Amino acid sequence: MITALGIGAAGALHAASTPPSAPTEAQANPGVWGFVITFLLALAVMVIIYDMIRRVRRMNYRAQAQKELADEAAEAAELEALSGHVGTDGADGADGTDGADGTDGADGTDGADGTDGAGDAAKPPKAAPPTS
Numbered sequence: 001m002i003t004a005l006g007i008g009a010a011g012a013l014h015a016a017s018t019p020p021s022a023p024t025e026a027q028a029n030p031g032v033w034g035f036v037i038t039f040l041l042a043l044a045v046m047v048i049i050y051d052m053i054r055r056v057r058r059m060n061y062r063a064q065a066q067k068e069l070a071d072e073a074a075e076a077a078e079l080e081a082l083s084g085h086v087g088t089d090g091a092d093g094a095d096g097t098d099g100a101d102g103t104d105g106a107d108g109t110d111g112a113d114g115t116d117g118a119g120d121a122a123k124p125p126k127a128a129p130p131t132s
Contacts, residue, residue, distance in 0.1 A: 030038075
């Protein structure tokens with residue numbers, strides 16, 4: 001038994017001490033399949049990068065648009081506060097807001113034309129549009 005282990009160890013030392021044979025050309029090169037796989041991997045990376053750039057650009061545009069809308073809303077609120085008007089749509093506000101045309105809401109507040117919001121009876125009738 002000891003001799004069998006000694007022969008096995010000696011064979012392993014002999015195999016480890018001999019240099020391996022040089023690889024052949026077919027073993028050293030990746031071949032056509034290696035090129036195809038590398039090319040497809042590079043193509044997939046480029047597509048992913050292009051898609052990521054497109055998504056980041058879209059997020060930046062959306063953030064910029066939201067910032068501009070918030071700035072416009074803040075500016076409009078500041079102008080309304082300075083001018084004393086609450087409504088901006090120009091219509092008679094049933095919710096109690098003044099319209100840009102000076103008409104009032106149903107809460108009884110005065111409009112820009114001095115009429116009260118208690119009802120339309122205190123307002124002069126509107127003239128009919130001219131017919132041609």
